[in-house]
Amino acid sequence: MVQQKTRMRKTNPLAIVAGCGGGSMTVRGSIIDAIGSTPLIELSRICRGPGRIFAKAEFLNPGGSMxxxxxxxxxxxxxxxxxxxxxxxxxxxxxxxxxxxxxxxxxxxxxxxxxxxxxxxxxxxxxxxxxxxxxxxxxxxxxxxxxxxxxxxxxxxxxxxxxxxxxxxxxxVDQFNNASGVRAHETGTGAEIWEQTGGQLDAFVCVVGTGATLVGVGRFLRSQSDRVKIYAVEPARSRPLAGFAVESPQHVLQGTSYGSIPPHFAGFRADGHLAVMDEEALRCQRDLGRLEGIFVGPSSAANVCAAAKLAASAELGLAPTIVTLLCDTGLKYV
Ligand SMILES: Cc1ncc(COP(=O)(O)O)c(C=O)c1O
Known part of the structure; x- marks a missing residue:
C-alpha cells in the first residue's frame, strides 16, 4: 500500500500552499472512507479584501455534497x-x-x-x-x-x-429529525474547519435545509471559542429563521429554506441572519465558475454571496476571516 502523508501547515494554517496541489494521496478501503476531510479553499478573487473568505469544498464528497x-x-x-x-x-x-x-x-x-x-x-x-x-x-x-x-x-x-x-x-432515515445528521457535522465538518483554520476564524456562514450542517458546525465552533459568530443564510423573500413572514415560498436555493423553522434549528440561536436574492446567488454562481474555477449549485453560491456581504459590512471588523460551505456540485442542476 502506497501512502503519501498530507502536507501539514502547522505554523500558519491559513497560509496558502504554493504550487500544484496540496492534498493527500492516501489509499482508501472503500468509497465510504473517501467521505469528509474536504479541502478549505480561499476565494481570493471573489473576495479581494479587506477580509478573507474560505469555503469548505463539500462538493468533492463522493455523492457530490456535504x-x-x-x-x-x-x-x-x-x-x-x-x-x-x-x-x-x-x-x-x-x-x-x-x-x-x-x-x-x-x-x-x-x-x-x-x-x-x-x-x-x-x-x-x-x-x-x-x-x-x-x-x-x-x-x-x-x-x-x-x-x-x-x-x-x-x-x-x-x-x-x-x-x-x-x-x-x-x-x-428522517433527516429533518435524525440527530445523527447534526453529529456528523459537529464531529466532522466543524472539527475539520477548526483544525484547518487553526481556530483563526471570525464567522461561519451557512444556508439551512434541515439545519444539520449549520447547527452541527456551529455547536463545534462554539465549543472551542465564544468568539466565532454563526450566521444563517436565507432567500430574501423567505426568512422565517430571521423572524420574518414568508413573502414567497419559491426560490432557487434547492435543498434549503422550506418556509418554516426545521426541528434541528429550533433550539439553536444564530448570532446573525443574512439574506440573498435569487439573482445575487445566480450571479455569484457564475462568478465562482469564471473567477475561481469552481462549479457549484445555487445554495453554495448563496453562502459565498452572503459571506462576501458580511465581509463588506464591517460588522465583524475591517478584515474578518469568514468560513462558508460549498454544499454541492453544479452538475446536479443540469
Ligand atoms: C444543495 C443543498 N444545500 C444546502 C442544504 C442544507 O443542508 P442542511 O440540511 O444540513 O441544512 C441541502 C440539504 O439537503 C442541500 O441539498
Missing part, C-alpha cells in the same frame, strides 16, 4: 444500535443530495435504498441515485414549480416516504 457525511453517520448509528438490520431497506425523502449520499453509503454497505423525491428537483439527481443502485420514486409538486421546491412539496414527499417505509418494512 450530505454524504450525514448519510454515513445515520447509517452507522442505526446499524450500531440495532434500528437498521443487515440487508434491510433504507428509505428517505430527499431533495437529491441526502439521497445521493445514502445511495453511496447503502451501495457500499449492502442495504437496498429507496429515495422519494419531489418532481421539482432536478432530473440529474434521479440519474445519479439510480446509477448508484437506488430505486427512485417521484412525487408531484403541490405549489412549487420545477427548480423551486416548497415546504408543501416536501411535506407531500415525506408522507409518501413514510407510507412506503411501512409497506416495505424499511428503516426511515
Amino acid at each position: 450530505k454524504d457525511r450525514a448519510a454515513l453517520q445515520i447509517v452507522c448509528d442505526a446499524e450500531a444500535d440495532g434500528r437498521l438490520a443487515a440487508g434491510q431497506t433504507v428509505v428517505e425523502m430527499t431533495s437529491g443530495n441526502m439521497g445521493a449520499g445514502l445511495a453511496v453509503v447503502c451501495a457500499a454497505s449492502g442495504h437496498p435504498f429507496l429515495a422519494v423525491m419531489s418532481r421539482g428537483n432536478s432530473p440529474a439527481r434521479r440519474v445519479q441515485m439510480e446509477a448508484l443502485g437506488a430505486e427512485v420514486m417521484l412525487v408531484d409538486q403541490v405549489d412549487g414549480t420545477p427548480g423551486r421546491v416548497t415546504g408543501s412539496d416536501i411535506a407531500a414527499a415525506v408522507a409518501r416516504a413514510k407510507a412506503i417505509t411501512r409497506e416495505r418494512g424499511g428503516f426511515y
